[in-house]
Amino acid sequence: MTSIGFLGLGIMGKAMAINLIKAGFDVTVWNRNPEKATELVVLGAKQGTSPKSVAAHCDITFAMVSDPAAALAICQGPEGVAAGIGEGRGYIDMSTVDDSTSQMIADAITNAGGRFLEAPVSGTKKPAEDGTLIILAAGDKTLYDEALPAFDVMGKMSPFLGEVGQGASMKLVVNMMMGGMLSIFSEGMSLGQKAGLDGEKLLEVIAAGAIANPMFKGKGAMLLAEDYTVSFPLKHMQKDMRLAVALGDKLNLSLPTAATANEAFKQAKKAGFSDEDIAAVYKTVK
Incomplete structure (x- = not known):
């Protein structure tokens, strides 16, 4: 089965990652405050040491953070996702950011040899817990196709919207x-x-x-x-x-x-x- 990384364990990310773990995915989690990962490790997740390490060891890495600054921070830098993504692996940012920020992240990932999909979600805490989010995906279609089994666990609808920026x-x-x-x-x-x-x-x-x-x-x-x-x-x-x-x-x-x-x-x-x-x-x- 596809190995999954999940970065960001706030109100939304925690619930989404738990659903992936319960569905039987091989999940590695990371959060800026590592204590937030404890509950998920008990449920069966592995705990990564940095965004870079997670991206380097997982087929597809998801991220769910609070704003454009946080989304850029976990992607960029020596310990960021782009530094670990490598050839062919996938990165899916589910944070709500503007189209320009999403394009910057896409460029960083693709320049590092990875594939990128933006996939912000419509829905709040309860839909995240219930696995009924609406996932708005755009970017690399091959990555979208590979991510569909995970999307189906986290959401009730996941249309593919085209080029990066549309999601x-x-x-x-x-x-x-x-x-x-x-x-x-x-x-x-x-x-x-x-x-x-x-x-x-x-x-x-x-x-x-x-x-x-x-x-x-x-x-x-x-x-x-x-x-x-x-x-x-x-x-x-x-x-x-x-x-x-x-x-x-x-x-x-x-x-x-x-x-x-x-x-x-x-x-x-x-x-x-x-x-x-x-x-x-x-x-x-x-």
């Missing part, structure tokens, strides 16, 4: 829309309750109409309970909104609604809610 752009579009929806949802829930409407009744009416969707149902319950247990950290959504607006600038496309929603998430970060769930943007409105 990154798809993810930013999806998260930009999610952030905008959550921002207006928070304003609507706040306005309704300020006007004397019952929060539960608001959610019932929303769920019965044309704007019903799973996010409103899940986050609505969190807002009413004032429970901001993290499935998607707010700081990461603000990063994605920022990258989406920057992509619009690059393409000379005006995105006024996204830019306004980005400001709402920036305000929430400033208020100290960075490490809470994205639903905490509601606290800046209510």
